[in-house]
Amino acid sequence: MMKIADDTFRWYGEGRFDAAAMKRGTMLTERAQRELAKLSVIQPIPQGKTNTRLFDRRAFKRASLVGPLWKQVGLSLQVAGTIIRGAPSLEAFTFDQLDPWEITFDVRFPVDPSTGFPPRRKFKDGSTENPFANPAWFDPSVPPRAEPGDYLIAIINGRYVVCGRHGEQLDWLSTYGELSNDMTRFEWWSSFEAAEMLQWDVKQVSDADHKAAKLAIDSPIAKIELNASLALRVAIRRLLSIDPLDENSQ
Numbered sequence: 001m002m003k004i005a006d007d008t009f010r011w012y013g014e015g016r017f018d019a020a021a022m023k024r025g026t027m028l029t030e031r032a033q034r035e036l037a038k039l040s041v042i043q044p045i046p047q048g049k050t051n052t053r054l055f056d057r058r059a060f061k062r063a064s065l066v067g068p069l070w071k072q073v074g075l076s077l078q079v080a081g082t083i084i085r086g087a088p089s090l091e092a093f094t095f096d097q098l099d100p101w102e103i104t105f106d107v108r109f110p111v112d113p114s115t116g117f118p119p120r121r122k123f124k125d126g127s128t129e130n131p132f133a134n135p136a137w138f139d140p141s142v143p144p145r146a147e148p149g150d151y152l153i154a155i156i157n158g159r160y161v162v163c164g165r166h167g168e169q170l171d172w173l174s175t176y177g178e179l180s181n182d183m184t185r186f187e188w189w190s191s192f193e194a195a196e197m198l199q200w201d202v203k204q205v206s207d208a209d210h211k212a213a214k215l216a217i218d219s220p221i222a223k224i225e226l227n228a229s230l231a232l233r234v235a236i237r238r239l240l241s242i243d244p245l246d247e248n249s250q
Contacts, residue, residue, distance in 0.1 A: 004100065004138065008240055010116055013101050015057040016045060017239070022055055025239030026064040032077065036063060041081030061095050064235035065228050073155070073224055075183060082186045087153055087163050088176055090228060094151045098232045100240070103133045137233050140242050150229035156220045158183060160213050166227060172214040178203065 004012075019030040028036075033055075036042045042059035055063070062084055069080035084090070096102050105118040112119065136142040150166035161177045164170040177188045187203040203209075237243045 004104075004240060004242070006116075009101070009104070012057075012240060013105075013117075015060075016054045017056075017060055018052050018054055021239060022060060022063060024241075025060060025235045026067050027071070027235075027238075028063055028067050032067075032070070033063065035077050036066065036081060039078050039081060041066060041077065041085065057099065057101075058091065058095065060239065061232055061235070062091070065226065065231055068226055068231055073226075079179070079184065079186045082188075083153065083161055083177070084228075086161075086176055086186075086188050087151075087228070088174070090151060090153075090163070094229060094232070097133060098137065098229060098236070100138045100236060103135060103137075138237060138240070138242060144230060144233050144237060144243075146227055146230050150227050153226045153228055155179065155224040156213075156216050157222055160216055161186070162213075162217060166229070170217050172210070172217040175213045175217065178213075 017025075019033055022033055023029060026033075033042070034053075037044055037053075042055060042063050044059075045054045045056055047054065062081070065084045066077060066080045069075045069083060070077050073080075075083070101107070104120060106121050107118050109119050111117060134147075137144070146166055148165075148167040152164045152166055152170075154162050154164060154170055156162060156170075159178050159181075160172075160175050161179065162170055162172065162175045164174055175189065177186055179186055185201065187201045189203055189205045189209075234243070
């Protein structure tokens with residue numbers, strides 16, 4: 001069962017994280033955070049120019065996934081940010097699924113003035129009302145680990161970017177973009193309408209592109225995988241000081 005102090009929960013629920021909190025969770029320096037904001041990968045909360053720069057929960061989660069692609073894979077912050085923002089259903093579903101606030105509280109109801117929180121969800125037999133959520137994800141006594149169904153982002157042969165689920169074979173139909181030969185530019189595939197809406201680089205995909213992607217993903221020479229779900233859980237645990245900070249963990 002999650003054991004997070006009310007004050008910590010209240011602070012997390014407000015979603016106003018300064019550079020130090022962002023660094024604790026994402027392992028990104030303040031300089032990297034500023035660069036991500038300059039690139040519009042993450043957006044600070046609007047406020048006066050003299051105030052401390054603050055980020056909300058969505059920006060925190062996005063940055064926590066950009067970090068591994070930048071620090072461990074070697075992609076630029078801009079390319080890594082585009083890959084994360086472009087991942088189908090990642091932010092629309094997985095970000096909320098893995099949020100301790102959403103897991104613990106029923107946000108469909110207003111905040112109770114006497115507690116400062118919405119009504120708590122009911123836990124039964126180790127599960128919650130959300131069938132996709134696991135209360136043990138943020139339990140200090142349970143170490144984070146990969147689980148079936150975790151959201152994966154894979155780079156195949158240094159080129160094709162595809163999403164999938166841990167424990168399942170990658171499907172070439174889930175390819176949503178590709179990297180340039182030198183891995184310095186990411187193009188969304190034209191089948192994803194959001195790419196054009198955000199005015200990012202879009203490639204008009206041909207049948208030949210589909211066949212090449214299928215061959216590469218079915219028989220990859222090299223594959224880099226980011227377990228986005230696990231990375232999010234670990235980053236949130238660091239943010240909430242559930243786990244001690246390890247400078248070598250990223």
